[in-house]
Amino acid sequence: MRAPDTILPLRAEGLGFTAAGTPILSAVTLEIEAGPPTLIIGPNGAGKSVLLRLLHGLLVPSAGRVVWAGPAAARRQAMVFQRPVLLRRSVLANAIYPLKLAGVAATSREARARAALEMVGLAALAQQPARSLSGGEQQRLALARAAALAPEVLFLDEPCASLDPAATRAVEAIVATLAARGTKIVMTTHDLGQARRLAGEMLFLHRGRLREQTPADAFFNQPATPEAAAFLRGELVW
Known part of the structure; x- marks a missing residue:
């Protein structure tokens, strides 16, 4: 039975988004449940980032709706972007600031922020x-800021897109740690190797439509659609 205070599952019902008269997403229906990370993949322009922003609530859908299991006031979610925006303050102050915005008691903010920095390996740089x-x-640091909020769902938009292999593996290790602690990860990526390493479930988008939602093993070993099979072979770019 679903815990009474959970915000999952998260549902998209007939979700669509149009920008400047151009359809970006059309008729996307899905359900995301608690468990291992859900990875969203597809060719460039497939609508991955737009879908993530719609699910998070940063964009208003042109059609359909996003439905959380819990009431709006109880939502516990956060998002990390490809290029994080940092305050002109110390590492520690950056980790504390979202806790202040969230109304966390002043007496516990610093301890929570320092614990998050420790988790991502930045404790020694707190004052830089x-x-x-x-x-x-x-x-x-962006992941630490989000983790300090203890979200039930964490949306990640291409968090490793501009990072070298060592930095990518460090971020992946943090994502895996958060998932193991019970945070539901919903993440876009263009890196199939990364998806293989992290995903429990795959969402495959093509030309603004959801073509597959399936366990990761099934997707990589036996894709259900010709588009997904071509994408895995590197033959589908749009």
Whole structure:
């Protein structure tokens, strides 16, 4: 039985989005449940980032709706972007700030922020200016800010797109840790190797439509649609 205070499952019902008269997503219906990470993949322009923003609530759908299991006031979700925006403050202050916005008691903010920085390997850099960090460290700080909020669902939009292999593996390790602790990860990626390493479930988009929602093993071993099979072979670019 579903726990009474959970916000999952998350449903999209006939979801569509149009920008400047151009359809970006059409008739997307899906359900995301608690469990291992859900990875969203597809060719460039398939609508991956738009879908993520619609699910998170940053965009208003042109059609359909997003439905959470829990009431709006009880939502516990966060999002990390490909290029995080950091305050001109210390690493620690950046980790504390979202807790202040969320109304976390002042007496517990610093401890929670420091625990999150420890989890991502940035505790020793707590007093450094956040904008002096490397790209990989900045993304780890963005993950720490989100993790400090203890979200039930964490949306990640191509968090490793501009990172080198070592920084990518560091971010992947953090994502795996958060998932193991019970945070539901919903993440876009263009990296099939990354999807194989992280995903429990795959969402495959093509030309703004959801073509497959399936366990990761089934998707990679026996894709159900010709488009997905071509994408896995590197033959589908649009």
